[in-house]
Amino acid sequence: MSEFAIETRGLVKRFGQVCALDNVNIAVRKGEFVAIMGASGSGKTTLMNILTCLDTHTEGQVFLDGQEASLLDEDGRRNFRAEKIGLLFQQFHLIPYLTALQNVMLAQHYHSVTEEDAAKKVLEDVGLGHRMDHLPSQLSGGEQQRVCIARALVNDCPILFADEPTGNLDEANEKIVLDIFQKLHANKHTIIMVTHNPDLGRYTDRVIRLQHGKVIEEVQN
Ligand SMILES: Nc1ncnc2c1ncn2[C@@H]1O[C@H](COP(=O)(O)OP(=O)(O)O)[C@@H](O)[C@H]1O
Ligand SMILES: [Mg+2]
DSSP states (O other), X not given: XXXXXXXXXEEEEEETTEEEEEEEXXXXXXXXXXXXEOOTTSSHHHHHHHHTTSSOOSEEEEEETTEEGGGOOHHHHHHHXXXXXXXXXXXXXXXXXXXXXXXXXXXXXXXXXXXXXXXXXXXXXXXXXXXXXXXXXXSOHHHHHHHHHHHHHTTOOSEEEEESTTTTSOHHHHHHHHHHHXXXXXXXXXXXXXXXXXXXXXXXXXXXXXXXXXXXXXXXO
């Protein structure tokens, strides 16, 4: 067991001639709430995709809960994703013809368990106990993102990755989402949040700033 949820050493990612990540060395302790910030094109999404096994890196080492990612086979990567991480995106990616509850239960299904009570509980935890039978089209953007949080949390994953989770939300809903993150943080979840909004950094323990694929600054809050 590692003290770090995530660690990279000399991480490089190239897309052809483009060096999207250039010698990135970061470590996120278990239970830490970290913001990854930087202008558009600085490499934030590329980094998230590698840390969540959605993409592979070109050089260097990536450790996921102490295990080197490049040594994991397809099953190992799938298990890491299924057991350890929840994902949140700017776009909600909810299934339009399923209710809020069914969308959350679909995530359980991929985990080979369906417990309606557990799905209801996470929806209640994000303040949507009264919206469980609504379709995504019947929910506001903020409510849809809260369904996504419930979906990410239903399988008890300890690490939450969020790529611009409030990018499509107004300020009031942004605050609701950040409040939920702080509650999760208090309950020992590790949260890695990508954002280009400087105001969101103050909610976190630490801000890691990327520029042109390099870490240019780390600020402890
Ligand atoms: N699949 C890809 N193919 C080629 N270039 C890519 C690809 N994905 C990202 N890039 C390039 O990598 C750099 C970092 O992109 P990205 O990680 O999406 O930045 P951010 O999320 O910070 O806006 C950009 O120059 C982008 O054009
Ligand atoms: Mg991005």
